[in-house]
Amino acid sequence: MATRTYPELLDLSLSEVARLIKRRELSPVEVTEATLARIASVNPKLSAFITVFEEQALQVARAAEMLVMAGHDLGPLHGVPIALKDNIATKGQRTTAGSKILADWLPEHDATVTSRLRRAGAVFVGKLNMHEFAWGGTSDNPHYGAVRNPWNTDRFPAGSSGGAGAAVAARACFGAIGTDTGGSIRLPSAINGIVGLRPTYGRVSNHGIVPLAWSMDTAGPMARTVEDCALMFGSFAGADPADPACADVATHDYLARLGDGVKGLRIGIVPGYFFHHLQPPVHVAVEAALKTLEAAGAEVVEVPIANIHGNISAQLTIESAEPSTYHQRWLRERPEDYGADVRTLLEVGEMLLATHYLQAQRYRSLLRNELMQAFRKVDLFLCPTLPFTATPVGATKVVIVDGIEEDMLSAIMQYTGVPSLTGLPALAVPCGFDGDGLPIGMQLIGRPFDEATLFRVGAAYQALTGFHTQAPAL
């Protein structure tokens, strides 16, 4: 086995680590030890992990090493250290969902995503901090500490998969699995300068994942490169009889078209919405990304979406009513065990009317129909992931334009709400930095079950740019 220094080793991408292990040029034990050492070094500053599996990860890594040296290949993630958001069940290991209520929950079964990753050979190094019960976008967790952004630890990592975003960017794991209801994979991916996929609703099983809003919940990969996300995604996407909402639609080889480029692809933008109401550095960076893809051969097409306004209200209504249904018993029996913000949101969710909820669900059909019509003219859409860069930890307001303070929860979902409501897949890809060195991300939105095109475009962009190769000085 080759010997590498820890910094060099940790800068490898997940895909590079997987290839080196398969070629027996890198030891799963060495890479796991390096990862655990990195976690020990950075976690006191970031609070990215709730639980770290020191002993178990090394045991699995030793087994992975024995197997690879004996010629066995467990799968695409053989011996690769990754981490899971702590609302994804791990059999016999604490799964808190970032809450006090589930602080001591030891699941009897793995989530489907967990078991599929195990079968693919992954080494789990720990469970990641998050916004309590995934109901919020800051990861300012009152029970396990506020997660901090590795690019500036005074800033937030977004959420709700904030621990995943921070850990991947800080080289404390090579990839992570997050969950996304209203933006919880894409927002921390953009804010921490990494890649994250919200799959088509129903593409990935939610079995064994603590729900937020059943009709919008998804699980997806987060990593530093598009290739890494595609590699992880292929190992757990696909039908699952244990999840009644999981679609029986064939998956693809998500690595096959990564090198196909963007020539001839039609990229849609929605005038009056996608480049509207943005912090100037975000506008400049996302527009530059669009020009980069255009220069590489893509065609940019303006496509109006008549009823795109109103999506944030629909998002808030659904994302309130469904969690309040799931939490109804606990909210009555253990209200003091919730953080203040989540308790308030759960209370409000009980006060919305059934007609509000159902009209919001019908609005989703309206918006989806308009997007599907638009896909006759374009192959994908491009917009910012969110309209601002990382705010200070603890902030509940954000200034986007003209010095006007806005509520964080509504503002943060300006662009991520569209795929969440329509069920369409969306990929966050880093595309720049603001003047303070804070990451900016763009969002690619695709046709249903066409994650492969999103990976193709994201990979083409990363082949032309170097934003994803930058590392925070932590």
Add this chain to the structure above:
Amino acid sequence: MSAAGSANAGSGSGSGSPSVHSHGALAPTLAATAELPLSAERAAISGALLAAWLPAANELSRKMSAVEHTALLPVTVFTHPAPDIEG
């Protein structure tokens, strides 16, 4: 996360119901309807957020009540890819 917020109201005029301005009474009433115990302090906090959200929620309801949307179902699950949109 802030307990006070607003939601974009959509493309219409944004005229909200007068009742949302009296959220101090609205929240306890709705909580009682759901048999959710709520102190006066909690009702004030939750009522403020509810008041911020209700105008946009009501405007969305008005939009979706329009005759041109009568046939829309509250079903949003994709069960298959969409080959009909190719090209």
